[in-house]
Amino acid sequence: MVGRMWEWLRGKTPLVDAFLMAPLALFSLPGVLGGAYGVPVVTYVAVTAGLLLPLVLRRTWPRPVFVAVVLVAGVQCLAGIVPLPANIAVLTVLYTVTAGFTLRWGVAAAVVVEVGAVMATFRYPSGAEDRQITFAMLTVVTAGVWLLGLHMRTRRAYLRSLEERAERLERERDAEVKVAMAAERASIARELHDVVAHNVSVIVVQADGASYAIEHDVGRARQALEAISTTGRYALGEMRRLLGVLREDDDAGAYAPQPGVAELDDLVGQVRASGLPVTFEVDGMPPGLSEGRQLTVFRIVQEALTNTLKHGGPRVSATVRLRYGGDAVEIRVDDDGRGAAASDDGRGHGLVGMRERAAVYGGTVRAAPRAGGGFGVLARIPTGDDE
Template sequence: MPGPDRYARAVLPGWQKLSPSIKDSVFALALTVLAFVPTVSTIGPQLGDLPKRPVDALALVLVVAQAAPLAIRRRWPGGCLAITGIAFALHQSFGYPNTIAGIGFYLALFAVGAHLVRYRRVAAAIATAGYTGLAITLHLLGSPSQLQVFGVFYLGLVVMWMTGTAMRRWRAEEAENRRLGVEVATAGERARIARDLHDVVTHHVTAMVVQADAAQFLLDGAPEQVGKGLNAISDTGRQALTELRHLLGVLEATGDSARVDRSPTLGRISDLVEQARLSGQPVELHRRGDQRVHAIDIELAAYRVVQEALTNAMKHAAGHLTRVEIDDHDDRIEIEVTTDGISAGAPAVESGGRGLRGLRERVRMLDGELVAAARPEGGFRVHALIPSRRQA
């Protein structure tokens, strides 16, 4: 036979999907019904300890008036408190038997603290004045309760109000934290896209410039090779447009344009190497280890490291041998790009947070590290170590 926990798991998801107004209405109805159940109907707050009088029609109306207004406790918390407060005061003043519906007065105070937006101090002053009037009325009607009893009861009401206020502040802080989280995530995504745009544009435009220069040289010396050079420029331009369209698709985040399978991966590093070779840059590619499938952010970071290193090689060490070594381990991807004879004074870190600096940030976000420095024997070396995790 199914246990209570199974029923709870089946009911709770549906309850959470209901609107707040429906939840409040159901709660108010449940409390009203409990007020007429003999075993629990007399469990409730009492103030004044006046002699009890029999239940009549007015008593039934006051019972309903203390519970039913909870249906509007979030939409109109002030009105809810006014109705339940007056009903509670009359119920206590006439000396009717205790009722569980009196809990509605406490819950209305909590709702005012949690949901009332305007005139909060005015509402607090009116509620305090109303309670003072009730205490005086009960005393004049012959209540045996001492002053400290009324004081303690009032402190209980204040605690309910302040608890609602604390809940209001907590929700406001949660909303602010979510807003800040969205802003941080948005800023991070914008920075990532900016780095990708820099990498794509810089690499491909550099390659096209180098290829155009080579084509101009061939035009003067070997015209039959011009077609090959122009084809290389055309292929490079198409590759640049493809990657730019992908990045624009990510910005739009619509349809198939934002699919991850369009992002550059380790398997396309050979295309980068071939593109550099077509630009006249001698490049050697060495891969060790089995070609594994990694998370897309890891593969994209590795791709960008090689792309930026080759771009710098074509810009600052054109015509010098460049070696690309990739070790694909179970727990990490290790990349080393070395270039012979990089031009003197070439910047190791580009300005404006782009280039190698942006790559360092990208790799650091993946708990990896990137080192870019001149080699003692001449040339330049870029070394990246990226911890790996398998793609789910």
């Protein structure tokens, strides 16, 4: 609510400036009611209005307002009208020009106001010593307001540079994430290419075996045809996902077998050998997961343990739990390391890769520091039909 009101006020600059000018108008009101300063009421009101009313537009048209206020003050001085409370408007427009424009404009505005101070010093009768004091006071006030405006201009420039830098870093970060996502999708596509190639190879071998056995062993031929049907469904599902993540033609290279859930024991053993104590638990009976899903499970566990090694800190340990349910496999990797206090260079995209892999199969990944310390990764991969 406050933020929206502030945004609304930022678009109503004259209204805000009128609100800021109101205290000067109230400060000048006793002179109208009491006939102070030895000035006729009409003259007092005319000079006060000429000095204050332009302030309503001081940020809309700063330089014209500066000229108008200075001209009114100059005519006032030449006419011998004593300084009034509304003459503070001269310092206000000096600050506005100095804070809103270049140093050259700020210096020019300060020189004009200082000339007015000299005119006021010699225009109004007083003793020589009083004139020196008056000139010194007016000069100090002018210099103080000018320095305040200069400081504000520098601060605004600094804040603008910070905002621009933050926007640039945000754009660069988004670009890096997009590049990482594209690279991860290309990697997934290559791996799925290998899976599909393997399934097609199995289909060819089984088809050759079925054609040979159909004349000698009908039962064995039937088994081969069933294997072809099952493998074909898996291959078709993986091919659809391959086309879903592939963005451009890519040379998949030579076929290489891809790891699955059976290789998780070897992965855990390798991580333990590197010095990270890992507890590996499996809950439930593994369903007949396709090779692509098994590869996704393997990569998520691998990336989570890699992050623990990189960011967990000394004497960290991890737990890997696989729970096979009726319609999904749940992967949970928790550690007791630094958690939210872990350093991050901002260049890693492991979490992006995990989410991309899970999304291929309609799964989800949640990764965040744990409340009691450490870091946790929770992934859920549906085990639906691959047809």
